[in-house]
Amino acid sequence: MLSRLVLVSGGLVQASRSFHQSSQSLAPVPPLPEKGGKVRHGIFPEELFTLLYPKTGVTGPYMLGTGLLLYMLSKEIYVINHETFAAASIGAVVIYGIKKFGPSVAAFADKLNEDKVAKAQEVKDQAMASLAQGIEDEKKEQWRVEGRHMLFDAKRNNVAMLLETNYRERLHMVTNEVKKRLDYQVQLQNLHRRMEQEHLVNWVEQSVIKSITPQQEKESIAKCIADLKVLAKNTQARATV
């Protein structure tokens, strides 16, 4: 009955909340408490001790426990029989097991969780590292780009020089070729002139030789002999003087 009342009142509480007014999501989920509830002697929650502390002090709960135990034993509500020993043995085994393996099992569970967190953390760290590296690389590339115009200038200069050199070479070549052609013409003209000169000289000689008649030949020879005689006389005369 009471439970039904609770359920209905719970439903009423839900119904009185207006619809779709706020984003009713359960996220972010509140974090779990780090450690379990504090217990004393493995079973009794610490809240019991805190509850009884104001009235009965530190020994309160222990007195309560002892009193209950003695009451149950004396009134034979709990009878000591063979099961007590069975309970004692199993209790001893359980407590031994918990004391011996408890911390290691807890550490194991913690390690499992730690490993999970560490893996995710590693992924995150690696992502961040790769992104930082990307930023570094990008900065380096930008710096490289700044210096790239110098590279281009140098290259441009190179190319210009090459072009210039090429141009000059070809210019020279052209000049040389033209000069060769002109020299050829000059030589040709020289040759022509020389040949004409020679030809003319030959012709003149030939014509002079032809034009020497025998008469003239005799006269010239006679003249030569007369001249020679005069010369001989002169030299003779000079020689005696």
Add this chain to the structure above:
Amino acid sequence: MMVSFFDQFASPSYLGIPLIAVAIALPWVLYPTPPARWINNRLITIQGWFINRFTNQLMLPLNVGGHKWALLLASLMIFLITINMLGLLPYTFTPTTQLSLNMGFAVPLWLATVIIGMRNQPTIALGHLLPEGTPIPLIPVLIIIETISLLIRPLALGVRLTANLTAGHLLIQLIATAVFVLLPMMPTVAILTAAVLFLLTLLEVAVAMIQAYVFVLLLSLYL
């Protein structure tokens, strides 16, 4: 009314409610459902890890078709372990000491494996009845023997579990009674207490019992 040692195995009922139902439903309460969190508390982490490891081991020899049995076998294992371990506590009732419960587990599951085997690959299933390399004259006899062994399997599974648990509980009761009775005479008690303790640790081989149960069930899977 004679109080005998077998009273602990009577199915308890209180005000007409068969408490065995409560006893069977109890293990469900003890294992919390993992919440939708990424990192959980230690209990759930360990629970999840254990179930994971166990199912992994169980499914190793099986091919993919056998993996359909993973949920059933894993939950069966957890259930039986919990029930048996809880039965070690004093004044508790262990449902698995009832033959009816164990046969209720054994027969349907065994029958399922046989029927599925027969349906999917009848030749191979029938072929298992004859081990390889038997001399020819022995074949008829061997087939009969193998069939009998196949049919005995559910009986063996159920009775094995029942007998082991019942015997264990009975022994605990007996030795505890012996300790109790011999308490006025001191020295013997100490030795007997030690015997009880040792027996109890052996009885936490109820866990191994479950391993045996599930493993045998698994071995009969030629799926």
